[in-house]
Amino acid sequence: MGKNSVAENIILMVRGEKVILDSDLAKHYEVPINRLKEQVKKNRSHFPKDSMFQLKIQEKSEISQTYKHLSDLKASKSRPYAFTQQGAIMAARVLNKMRTS
Numbered sequence: 001m002g003k004n005s006v007a008e009n010i011i012l013m014v015r016g017e018k019v020i021l022d023s024d025l026a027k028h029y030e031v032p033i034n035r036l037k038e039q040v041k042k043n044r045s046h047f048p049k050d051s052m053f054q055l056k057i058q059e060k061s062e063i064s065q066t067y068k069h070l071s072d073l074k075a076s077k078s079r080p081y082a083f084t085q086q087g088a089i090m091a092a093r094v095l096n097k098m099r100t101s
Helices: 003-010 022-028 033-042 057-066 068-075 085-100
Strands: 011-014 017-021 052-054 081-083
Touching: 003 011, 011 057, 017 022, 017 085, 022 033, 022 068, 022 081, 033 085, 057 068, 081 085
Parallel strands: none
Antiparallel strands: 011 017, 017 081, 052 081
């Protein structure tokens, strides 16, 4: 399976936006999800307002039923964050900055 097919499997349509969930972003950059969330929170001022949003309970339920690799969301008590393309790029910058520090 090539890189494009992997990317196609983790890019979702939510609220009319192409997004990637925090768990998939963390896997892609090989960091624990709690570390990703910590760095995003710490650097929140660097993220444009519309670059990420937290899923609503109904959205989380629908996604966990639709996408096999996200079926674990059913049991999760937290609601994942969805990053737009701009948000995913900013998260990558924050994570890369963390690695070089």
